[in-house]
Amino acid sequence: xxxxxxxxxxxxxxxxxxxxxxxxxxxxxxxxxxxxxxxxxxxxxxxxxxxxxxxxxxxxxxxxxxxxxxxxxxxxxxxxxxxxxxxxxxxxxxxxxxxxxxxxxxxxxxxxxxxxxxxxxxxxxxxxxxxxxxxxxxxxxxxxxxxxxxxxxxxxxxxxxxxxxxxxxxxxxxxxxxxxxxxxxxxxxxxxxxxxxxxxxxxxxxxxxxxxxxxxxxxxxxxxxxxxxxxxxxxxx
Numbered sequence: 001x002x003x004x005x006x007x008x009x010x011x012x013x014x015x016x017x018x019x020x021x022x023x024x025x026x027x028x029x030x031x032x033x034x035x036x037x038x039x040x041x042x043x044x045x046x047x048x049x050x051x052x053x054x055x056x057x058x059x060x061x062x063x064x065x066x067x068x069x070x071x072x073x074x075x076x077x078x079x080x081x082x083x084x085x086x087x088x089x090x091x092x093x094x095x096x097x098x099x100x101x102x103x104x105x106x107x108x109x110x111x112x113x114x115x116x117x118x119x120x121x122x123x124x125x126x127x128x129x130x131x132x133x134x135x136x137x138x139x140x141x142x143x144x145x146x147x148x149x150x151x152x153x154x155x156x157x158x159x160x161x162x163x164x165x166x167x168x169x170x171x172x173x174x175x176x177x178x179x180x181x182x183x184x185x186x187x188x189x190x191x192x193x194x195x196x197x198x199x200x201x202x203x204x205x206x207x208x209x210x211x212x213x214x215x216x217x218x219x220x221x222x223x224x225x226x227x228x229x230x231x232x233x234x235x236x237x
Contacts, residue, residue: 107179113159153189
């Protein structure tokens with residue numbers, strides 16, 4: 001191979017190498033540009049149902065929790081009240097006996113009729129509350145009738161106490177005789193309360209004070225009958 005031919009071959013090789021280098025450089029540059037562009041654009045994720053709670057779902061969940069807490073507290077309050085209903089019943093018996101003591105004070109002149117009536121209103125309000133509690137624990141129409149009768153008995157002890165004579169006139173009883181009527185009425189109310197307690201298989205727990213009251217009622221009832229006969233005799237004169 002002469003020198004001219006060798007020169008041509010070398011020049012061809014150099015041109016081929018340079019051309020290949022340029023092509024490779026362009027390809028690499030293009031790939032880098034594409035990669036750069038891809039890095040600039042945030043990747044797109046497939047849309048999937050979101051499991052994060054929405055404000056509406058949070059609100060609904062909060063309302064459900066609040067309702068459960070409210071119902072829990074309500075049940076606890078009701079259970080606390082009605083579970084001790086028998087204790088309440090016996091306390092009401094003690095209050096009725098206290099009312100009788102106030103009536104004694106009226107008969108002795110230590111308590112005015114207005115003061116007795118004010119205390120009576122307080123007792124009546126307590127009995128109304130007790131009636132609601134009892135019927136919550138024992139929702140019975142028969143029990144309701146008994147409780148309303150009990151309250152009616154106590155309401156009739158409001159002063160002044162009057163009786164009807166044969167000529168249909170009202171006669172106001174003096175304090176001592178009013179006490180007899182009040183005692184008899186309170187005793188009747190206590191008997192109604194005892195029957196209610198016994199109907200639920202509970203012991204009404206008769207105390208010595210109640211026994212004493214019962215005996216006093218019997219004595220005063222006999223005295224009342226005698227006083228009424230005397231009043232009628234006086235009216236006939």
